[in-house]
Each structure stands twice: as C-alpha cells, then as structure tokens.
Amino acid sequence: MxxxxxxxxxxxxxxxxxxxxxxxxxxxDMTVKELFFTTQDYFEEIDEFIYSLDVLFLLNAIKVDxxxxxxxxxxxx
Amino acid sequence: MLEKIKSTIFLKGAIxxxxxLNVVLGDNKGSNSIGKSTLLMIxxxxxxxxxxxxxxxxxxxxxxxxxFGFTFNFNNTKYHFVRDTKNPNAVYKSNNSYExxxxxxxxxxxxxxxxxYELESDQLTFRAAVSTYSRVWGKExxxxxxxxxxxxxxxxxxxxxxxxxxxxxxxxxxxxDRELKKLEDQKQVLNKAGTYKLIPKINxxxxxxxxxxxxxxxxxxxxxxxxxxxxxxxxxxIISDEMISLRKMKKRLIxxxxxxxxxxxxxxxxxxxxxxxxxxDLFEFFPNVNVEKLQNIESFHQGISSILSDELENAKKELAxxxxxxxxxxxNVIEKQAQLLNPDEELTVFIDSLIELSTRLKSLxxxxxxxxxxxxxxEDIDTKKGELQELKKKIIxxxxxxxxxxxxxxxxxxxxxxxxxxxxxxxYNKYDYEIVDNTGTGKAYTNLLIFDLAILTLSKLPFxxxxxxxxxxxxxxxxxxxxxxxxxxxxxxxxxIDIIDMYNKETQRILNKKKVIQLSKDKLLTIKDWRDSNKxxxx
Numbered sequence: 001m002x003x004x005x006x007x008x009x010x011x012x013x014x015x016x017x018x019x020x021x022x023x024x025x026x027x028x029d030m031t032v033k034e035l036f037f038t039t040q041d042y043f044e045e046i047d048e049f050i051y052s053l054d055v056l057f058l059l060n061a062i063k064v065d066x067x068x069x070x071x072x073x074x075x076x077x
Numbered sequence: 078m079l080e081k082i083k084s085t086i087f088l089k090g091a092i093x094x095x096x097x098l099n100v101v102l103g104d105n106k107g108s109n110s111i112g113k114s115t116l117l118m119i120x121x122x123x124x125x126x127x128x129x130x131x132x133x134x135x136x137x138x139x140x141x142x143x144x145f146g147f148t149f150n151f152n153n154t155k156y157h158f159v160r161d162t163k164n165p166n167a168v169y170k171s172n173n174s175y176e177x178x179x180x181x182x183x184x185x186x187x188x189x190x191x192x193x194y195e196l197e198s199d200q201l202t203f204r205a206a207v208s209t210y211s212r213v214w215g216k217e218x219x220x221x222x223x224x225x226x227x228x229x230x231x232x233x234x235x236x237x238x239x240x241x242x243x244x245x246x247x248x249x250x251x252x253x254d255r256e257l258k259k260l261e262d263q264k265q266v267l268n269k270a271g272t273y274k275l276i277p278k279i280n281x282x283x284x285x286x287x288x289x290x291x292x293x294x295x296x297x298x299x300x301x302x303x304x305x306x307x308x309x310x311x312x313x314x315i316i317s318d319e320m321i322s323l324r325k326m327k328k329r330l331i332x333x334x335x336x337x338x339x340x341x342x343x344x345x346x347x348x349x350x351x352x353x354x355x356x357x358d359l360f361e362f363f364p365n366v367n368v369e370k371l372q373n374i375e376s377f378h379q380g381i382s383s384i385l386s387d388e389l390e391n392a393k394k395e396l397a398x399x400x401x402x403x404x405x406x407x408x409n410v411i412e413k414q415a416q417l418l419n420p421d422e423e424l425t426v427f428i429d430s431l432i433e434l435s436t437r438l439k440s441l442x443x444x445x446x447x448x449x450x451x452x453x454x455x456e457d458i459d460t461k462k463g464e465l466q467e468l469k470k471k472i473i474x475x476x477x478x479x480x481x482x483x484x485x486x487x488x489x490x491x492x493x494x495x496x497x498x499x500x501x502x503x504x505y506n507k508y509d510y511e512i513v514d515n516t517g518t519g520k521a522y523t524n525l526l527i528f529d530l531a532i533l534t535l536s537k538l539p540f541x542x543x544x545x546x547x548x549x550x551x552x553x554x555x556x557x558x559x560x561x562x563x564x565x566x567x568x569x570x571x572x573x574i575d576i577i578d579m580y581n582k583e584t585q586r587i588l589n590k591k592k593v594i595q596l597s598k599d600k601l602l603t604i605k606d607w608r609d610s611n612k613x614x615x616x
Contacts, residue, residue: 047347
C-alpha cells in the first residue's frame with residue numbers, strides 16, 4: 001500500500017497521496033491534528049494518513065516537532 | 078326301467094319286470110303274508126329305499142342275510158347292481174351274473190338312477206322324488222289327506238318344496254334364494270363391522286344431517302381454495318425468486334462487512350506499530366531514502382499515532398459500528414430467508430383449516446357411503462324377497478293349477494258318474510288335499526291313487542308303487558277304471574292286488590297279462606314259510 005503495484009494504483013498508494021499533504025504544508029505549518037482533519041477526505045483510513053507522514057519523514061520532506069505537535073515542510077524555504 | 082330282480086330267497090329265483098303296469102298278484106282268497114308287500118318293499122329297496130331293512134326284518138331273521146341282484150334297462154343298455162341286507166349302505170355295480178364289482182354308497186347309486194331317469198332338478202334327490210309315491214304297507218305315506226307326506230312328521234314346507242323340485246321348478250327359486258342369501262350375508266357383515274366399529278355406522282337422522290354438513294364443508298373448502306392463490310401461480314416460484322434476491326443481498330452485505338472488518342484490523346494494527354508497512358519498497362522509487370531514519374521510523378510512527386490516538390479510536394469505533402450495522406442487516410436477510418423456507422403462521426393456519434375441513438368431509442362421506450351401501454343392500458333384499466315371493470307364488474300357482482286340472486281329468490275317467498274331483502290347495506308352506514262333499518273311506522283312497530297318477534303323468538316321477546291295502550276299500554268299478562288307467566301308462570307302476578275275480582273280465586285280463594308273479598298260500602314269494610312261527614304280518 002506504500003508504493004503502487006499491480007493491485008494498488010499510484011493514486012491509491014501512499015506515495016500517490018503524499019503530494020496532497022505537501023500542498024497544504026507548502027502554504028503553512030500545521031499541527032498533526034489540523035493536517036489530518038484538513039486532508040482526511042482524501043484518505044480512506046487514518047492509517048493511510050499516518051503512513052504518508054512516515055514516508056514523508058523518511059524522504060526528509062517534513063519535520064515534526066513532537067512537543068508542539070507541528071509539522072513543517074522541509075523543502076519550503 | 079327296472080327289468081329284473083334276482084335273489085336266492087325267491088322261490089321263483091328271479092322276477093322279471095316290464096314297462097308300464099307290473100302286477101304282484103295275490104290269490105282269490107286274499108291270503109295274507111304270502112309276500113305281496115314284501116316284494117313291493119324289495120322293489121323299493123332296489124330303488125335305494127331303506128324301509129325293507131327296518132320293516133321287513135323278519136325276512137332276514139328267518140332267511141338270514143341275503144342279496145338282490147337287479148337290472149335296469151335304459152335305451153337297451155343294461156345296468157346291473159347288487160344290494161344286500163348285511164351291508165345295506167352299499168350298492169355294488171355288477172355284471173349280468175350279479176358279481177359284486179364296484180362298491181357304491183347308496184347315495185351315489187341313487188345319483189346314477191337320478192341321471193338315468195333324467196330327473197333334471199339339481200336340488201332333487203332320487204329318493205325324495207320316488208319315496209312319497211312308493212306306497213307300500215310299512216311305510217308311513219298312506220295318509221289320504223296328506224299325499225305329499227312321505228312320513229307323518231314331515232315338515233309341510235319340505236313336502237311342498239319336494240313337489241316343486243319334482244316339477245323341476247325349484248332351480249329358479251334356488252338361484253334367487255342364493256342371491257338373497259348373499260345379500261343377507263353382506264348385510265350381516267356390514268352390520269357386524271359397524272357394531273365392532275370397523276366401519277362407521279349411523280342412522281337415517283345422522284345421514285340427513287351429514288348431507289347438510291357435507292354441503293357446507295364443500296363450500297367452505299371451495300372458498301378457502303379460491304382465496305389461496307390469486308392470481309393463480311406457483312407459490313414455489315414466488316419463493317425462489319425472492320430467495321435469489323435475498324441471497325444476492327446477503328452476499329453484498331457480507332462482502333461489505335468483510336471490507337470493514339479488514340479496515341478495522343488495519344487501523345488496530347496501525348495504532349500498535351508501523352512494522353510490516355513495507356517502507357523498504359520505497360527504495361525502488363526513491364533510491365536516496367535516508368536509511369538511518371528508517372531505523373527511527375518506529376518512534377516517529379508511534380509519535381504521530383499518539384497525537385492522533387483519539388482520532389484512531391474514533392475511526393475504530395466508527396468501523397466497529399459500521400460492522401455491527403452490517404451484521405444486523407445480514408441477520409435480517411437470514412431471517413427473511415428462514416421465513417420463506419418455513420411457511421408463515423398465516424399459511425399454516427390456512428393449511429391446517431383446509432386439512433381439518435377435508436378430514437371432516439372425508440369422514441362424513443365415509444359414514445354416508447356405508448349408510449348408503451347398507452340401505453342399498455336392504456332395499457335389494459326387500460326387492461329380492463318380493464321377487465322370490467312372487468316367483469314362488471307363480472310357480473306354486475302353476476303347479477297347483479296343472480295338478481288340479483289333471484286330478485279332474487283322471488277323476489272323470491275313473492268315476493263315470495262325474496263325481497266331484499279332489500282338489501289340492503297348495504301354498505309355499507302348506508297344502509291340503511280336499512275331499513269335497515265326500516268323507517267316505519273308499520273315495521279317500523281313490524283320491525290318493527288319483528293324486529299319484531296325476532303326479533306320475535305330469536312330472537318326471539319315474540314310477541309309483543301301490544300296495545294292495547290301497548285297493549281294499551275302493552269300490553269295484555273305481556278299481557277297474559284305475560287298473561285301466563295304469564295299463565295305459567308307459568312309466569312303470571308296481572301294484573299288488575288280490576281277489577281279482579270280483580272285477581270284470583277286462584280288468585282280470587289286464588292284471589293277469591301284466592302280472593310279474595302270482596303268489597298264494599302254496600306259492601309264496603320266499604323259499605321259506607315262517608307264518609306260523611312269526612305272527613307279524615306284512616299286510
């Protein structure tokens with residue numbers, strides 16, 4: 001489900017949905033909760049959202065301040 | 078016809094008989110105990126009678142056991158038999174030397190005689206036919222008022238029945254009688270079966286009540302039947318169509334439930350950890366993935382999960398409730414299916430009432446069926462009884478009329494002065510033989526002889542035997558006429574008579590010509606004379 005394969009199309013895969021998150025983050029930093037509520041319609045289930053953040057973290061695209069719970073787009077600046 | 082009797086006890090050895098009149102002639106002194114009646118009784122014996130054994134026991138006592146060889150001639154064929162006094166229950170077929178060849182029971186012997194004499198009626202025995210009209214001293218059939226009785230105590234009905242058989246009219250009655258018996262048997266069986274409750278038994282009131290109830294039941298059943306399936310179509314078809322759509326719906330709901338269950342499982346797993354998510358696959362798309370970070374991804378994942386723990390819980394709850402909802406829907410479908418497979422209450426009530434009505438109808442119909450059957454049989458019995466009564470009446474009237482006509486004609490021949498003829502009044506169960514305007518002994522005996530002659534000429538009766546005592550009281554002219562009448566018959570008539578010089582020349586001529594033996598004090602029938610040692614007389 002992370003990457004597309006013969007049964008999961010690109011748009012259904014996690015990496016296919018990552019740009020949605022990045023699009024919102026490129027405008028402003030958001031708390032994890034804000035980000036979830038804003039984008040949850042694009043995700044079938046909350047796990048997909050969490051995996052998307054996991055992948056974006058692995059690709060060094062985002063940073064999360066766990067104290068404040070804020071997500072930042074690394075490549076914004 | 079009887080042609081010959083041979084015996085060692087006969088002084089003459091053998092006695093030959095001929096067609097028509099056969100005369101056993103006594104002497105002109107009217108000598109007693111010379112063997113006239115004995116010979117007639119022997120004739121009766123060779124025709125299968127048994128009185129010789131009981132009444133003439135003195136013969137055996139004085140002469141010892143003895144046998145008679147005798148010959149019948151029918152259409153020039155001779156039939157030889159032997160019967161003895163030692164074993165009177167047997168008659169032997171024999172050759173012309175009277176050697177015993179084959180033992181027969183008397184009953185079988187008389188059957189042969191019956192067939193040879195062509196007595197047609199199935200119901201008639203040979204003895205019943207001839208016994209009454211073999212009137213020999215010693216037999217009890219000489220009551221002038223009861224010519225049909227072969228013995229004094231004989232049942233009146235039986236004597237009449239015998240007469241009907243002799244006239245060969247009884248078979249038709251017997252046939253009807255048998256049918257009637259069959260019907261009465263059926264009636265009895267039905268009644269008994271009813272008594273033992275093997276079949277329903279009802280009375281007329283219940284029968285009528287049943288008819289009304291059957292009508293109303295039939296209407297009820299018809300009404301129920303109409304309301305059952307409108308528009309008429311196959312109920313199984315309806316059920317299977319609905320069944321198919323229900324099954325489809327169930328399948329869809331189960332698939333949906335499976336989907337939500339799998340999502341719930343995924344969510345639950347996400348909350349716990351990120352392992353197994355397959356981040357390694359990312360290298361394929363992003364070769365520069367930070368491998369060091371991959372080692373920390375679990376803590377990152379847990380961090381995000383804990384921030385979103387409420388949301389994760391909510392999602393779990395939402396999925397669980399969705400699954401519950403689907404579960405409920407599936408259960409509803411299953412319930413509907415079960416309902417279709419089992420008839421619902423309304424249908425059960427309907428079928429129950431239909432069965433109840435039908436059962437009631439069936440039992441009422443059965444009751445009435447048996448009642449009808451029994452009534453039909455009863456009616457048939459009444460009809461048959463009526464018919465039988467009619468038939469009997471008709472037959473009796475015919476026979477009675479024929480006999481009376483014959484009696485009159487014979488009476489007129491015998492009495493030149495046209496005396497009133499005797500009359501037989503016959504019913505099925507009784508008869509009387511009237512001697513109108515004349516109570517004289519002589520006329521009474523004449524009437525008895527006239528009666529026998531009438532029966533002999535009207536019926537298949539093969540022969541008659543008239544012993545001498547019958548002629549004793551009859552006036553001279555009447556006897557002359559009777560002898561004249563005998564002489565014209567072709568059937569055998571065996572008579573014993575004596576003191577014939579009192580009759581006219583013609584009568585004497587006939588008697589002498591037709592005599593088979595002449596007996597006198599010096600010429601007895603048997604080889605031994607025991608008159609002095611035994612006072613018993615045969616006349």
